[in-house]
Amino acid sequence: MLRRTATARRMTSVTSALLVAILTAGSTSACEARVYAEPASAGQDLAAPQAPLPNLSLLPPTAALEGLPSRAQDAVAQAADQGAQVTVLVLDRTTGQQVAAGSPRALATASVAKLFIADDLLQRDPALDGDDLAKLRQMLRSSDDNAAEEFWNRNGGDQIIGRVAARYGLGSTFGPPNGRWWNTLTTAGDLVRYYDMLLRGAGGLSRERGDIIIGALARSTPNGLDGYPQRFGVPDGLYGEQVAVKQGWMCCIGADWMHLSTGVVGADRRYVVVVYSLQAGDDFAARETVTDVVKTMFPGGKI
Secondary structure, three states: OOEEEOOOOOOOOOOOOOOOOOOOOOOOOOOOOEEEOOOOHHHOEOOOOOOOOOOOOOOOOOOOOOOHHHHHHHHHHHHHHOOEEEEEEEEEOOOOOEEEEOOOEOEEOHHHHHHHHHHHHHHHOOOOOHHHHHHHHHHHHOOOHHHHHHHHHHOOOOHHHHHHHHHHOOOOOEOOOOOOHHHOEEOHHHHHHHHHHHHHOOOOOOHHHHHHHHHHHOOOOOEOOOOOEOOOOHHHHOOOOOEEEEEEEEEEEOOEEEEEEEEEEOOOOOEEEEEEEEEEOOHHHHHHHHHHHHHHHOHHHOO
């Protein structure tokens, strides 16, 4: 998570699927979390067709999610009062119920792309040696950019994203055309689908190999290797739950800090939560906004 200069521009969609990219120019040293750029399409509503972001499934709400749709809308509205654009999506993996608030949009993944890098490595190399396995775990727990860069360059760069998207059916997830992994684009719906299929062993990675990823996320460190706080959003907002999280952050998309808090919640891994925010101002306030969104959705720190 090093500071770097970047330039971003919107690209035209040429198919019925989402085709949006953040083009970054600047230093080639390792990587992501603070990217300075002009306004990027990842912060705009999608104009191209994509799978709809659902508000609710047809199933009746479980007791745990009762009242969540209105609380989620309140959380997004309160964040807007603070100048933040927020998108949220929650999946109950037992019932299939999904609750969403905020506009469907392309999400810049930042370090959340490390999930895809790890998944591809584990699928391609079943006999991963101790050194690489240790690097993979540190990449997920402490958001190690150097490990991500090494695996990215070794295994084909943006081809990694294409392979993972194909295996999991992530129709709105695209590798970065500029080759920089932190500019991978996805959607809240694709991230929720990824986590659910990973946990079920339905994306080409066995459940045992998937547990390597989830186990590392469950041991996420309070700060990344660069010292940036990683507890915003799901971890601090759902403080009464067991969580396994992968966080992403970078500055700036236009004038905005971008924060993405994703993960699996509950001892039984029943819920998947994704919260994405763009907010101008300082990073502390932006992190607090993401955490407040989760707290408003889930009073008392539990689902």
